[in-house]
Amino acid sequence: MTDRKNRLLLLHEATGAGWNTLKKIYTIDPSFSLPFVLSPASLSKELAIPLKKASSLIHFLQKEKGKRTVQYYLDRNIMIMTPFDSMYPRRLFHMHDPPWVLYIKGQTDILKKSSFLAVVGTRQPTSYGLQAMEMLLPPIIKRRTVIISGLAKGVDTRAHQLAMSNQGYTIAVCGSGFNYMYPRENLAFSRIISQSHLLVSEYPPHTPPAKWQFPMRNRIISSLSDAVFVIEAGAKSGSLITASQALEQGRDVYALPGPIDSKVSAGTNKLIQDGARPILHPDDLL
Secondary structure (H helix, E strand, O other), rough: HHHHHHHHHHHHHHOOOOHHHHHHHHOOOOOOOOHOOOOHHHHHHHHHOHHHHHHHHHHHHHOOOOOOOOHHHHOOOOEEEEOOOOOOOHHHOOOOOOOEEEEEOOOOOHHHHHOOOEEEEEOOOOOHHHHHHHHHHHHHHOOOOOOOEEEOOHHHHHHHHHHHOOOOEEEEEOOOHHHHOOOHHHHHHHHHHHOOOEEEEOOOOOOOOOOOOOHHHHHHHHHOEEEEEEOOOOOHHHHHHHHHHHHHOOEEEOOOOOOOOOHHHHHHHHHHOOOOEEEHHHHHHH
């Protein structure tokens, strides 16, 4: 089992070996041994991928084999979880592309809790949005609901802080590797989360932030949750992507209604217009 996990980990970190390539390998060979024993030409034929890509993949595996292993990360206080581990969150199977590998720091027992709420929103919340969070979130946090967010500026950061200040639990899902925490101003804060709460990423620690990774991160935020609560969001906010993914995954979507002339309430008001549940009181969340 450990050998298969190490093979999957190394394949996951290989350049060009995306989710679909790993799915092809798993379908043919659930032990993930194929790329470690075949020639580039044979691998190219088996996976129906270009020879150049197969050669590059095998070269990476030969060069890095035995270096980045499960134990290598454990020595750096990073736990590796794959879909074949009992601790891997079953909720993630509600998405069509659950991460092959999760890099985790912190208290993994938090994943065993029974109630999870994703809280997302703008990086520039208004005083109204922040006051609403102060009123609505503490009562459910005190009822042991785990708050999940993305460690971004604004609403995300405040959601994590409220969970911690009200003796609750929080999970921060990152859009980059642990060595490149984003935003940088949350580096010290992320270390606190990684010790007493939970820090999660599907990206290897050496992965810097890139724009396309954050929508990918959002699908994990929504899938880990029972419901997604959008505090404030503009008409084209990334938080609306999270809400859309939540609906695809069968999750409930809640939204904070706001003034009709507020740009950061345009997205939430539209969500409500489209059927999201408006949250006016803590009991609406309970």
